[in-house]
Amino acid sequence: MTTNIDSPAEAMKASPDALLKAAVSGGKPKAAPTVPTAAKVGRRLDGVAMGLAGAALALGTVLGAGTAMLATPRSEGTGVVLAEINAALEANRLEASRVAIASDRLDKSVAALKEVSEAARSEAKVRGGALTEKVGKTETALVAKIAALGERIDQAEKEQAARLAATTAQADKRTVAAATAPAPVPAPLPAAKAEPVQTGSITEPKPKPAIIESWAVRDVYDGTAMLEDRRRRLVEVAIGDSIPGVGRVEAVERRGREWVVVTRQGLVTPQPW
Numbered sequence: 001m002t003t004n005i006d007s008p009a010e011a012m013k014a015s016p017d018a019l020l021k022a023a024v025s026g027g028k029p030k031a032a033p034t035v036p037t038a039a040k041v042g043r044r045l046d047g048v049a050m051g052l053a054g055a056a057l058a059l060g061t062v063l064g065a066g067t068a069m070l071a072t073p074r075s076e077g078t079g080v081v082l083a084e085i086n087a088a089l090e091a092n093r094l095e096a097s098r099v100a101i102a103s104d105r106l107d108k109s110v111a112a113l114k115e116v117s118e119a120a121r122s123e124a125k126v127r128g129g130a131l132t133e134k135v136g137k138t139e140t141a142l143v144a145k146i147a148a149l150g151e152r153i154d155q156a157e158k159e160q161a162a163r164l165a166a167t168t169a170q171a172d173k174r175t176v177a178a179a180t181a182p183a184p185v186p187a188p189l190p191a192a193k194a195e196p197v198q199t200g201s202i203t204e205p206k207p208k209p210a211i212i213e214s215w216a217v218r219d220v221y222d223g224t225a226m227l228e229d230r231r232r233r234l235v236e237v238a239i240g241d242s243i244p245g246v247g248r249v250e251a252v253e254r255r256g257r258e259w260v261v262v263t264r265q266g267l268v269t270p271q272p273w
Contacts, residue, residue, distance in 0.1 A: 209266050211267055216271030217260065224252070225252050247264050
């Protein structure tokens with residue numbers, strides 16, 4: 001008959017032999033009788049250290065018992081204990097693997113975050129340097145342009161002052177020369193020539209040019225005449241153009257109050273029709 005230990009404190013007080021017997025028999029270990037000695041008082045003062053030592057001792061005993069049971073015939077209770085131990089170990093291994101995977105992922109995430117932060121910091125530094133350099137170059141170029149513009153303005157003012165001084169000096173010289181120059185002597189008038197007297201036969205007047213009745217002048221502008229025939233057809237002609245049925249235009253002249261178009265065949269004049 002075995003004595004069951006229900007509390008963890010009683011399991012910690014059980015002796016290694018009791019733990020081994022419990023593992024072999026399939027029951028729970030019986031607590032060893034305790035004697036109030038100086039060691040017991042020391043364990044009370046240092047409970048944490050003793051608890052750790054007891055847990056390690058118990059684990060070693062259980063593992064030893066499990067090893068012994070592998071070499072001896074197993075009972076039904078021993079198989080249950082071993083199954084529980086294996087399940088606990090497997091759960092611990094799975095938990096350790098899960099923690100390791102999570103830790104690895106966390107390390108990778110932290111490393112990636114550091115890389116991104118470092119890249120962003122480097123890019124910001126490069127951009128800030130480039131912007132500062134660009135602003136510096138712009139300021140330098142602007143200062144140079146302002147200086148060049150000021151020099152041009154000064155040079156233009158100097159040139160204008162020099163021209164004004166030269167013009168004033170020339171005007172003063174002309175004024176002095178005009179005041180000191182003698183009055184001009186009028187030149188003698190040339191003798192009037194006698195007009196030639198025409199003698200001999202009198203030339204006959206030229207025949208009056210013919211009037212072309214088939215065309216009429218309606219308007220004249222910028223050396224171009226607007227002509228109209230009896231069919232109400234309008235034609236614009238200038239010097240060198242040809243009038244249908246008449247010929248080349250020699251001139252567009254104003255005679256008296258009327259405009260006429262001169263051709264070899266005669267004159268085109270305004271007509272009342």
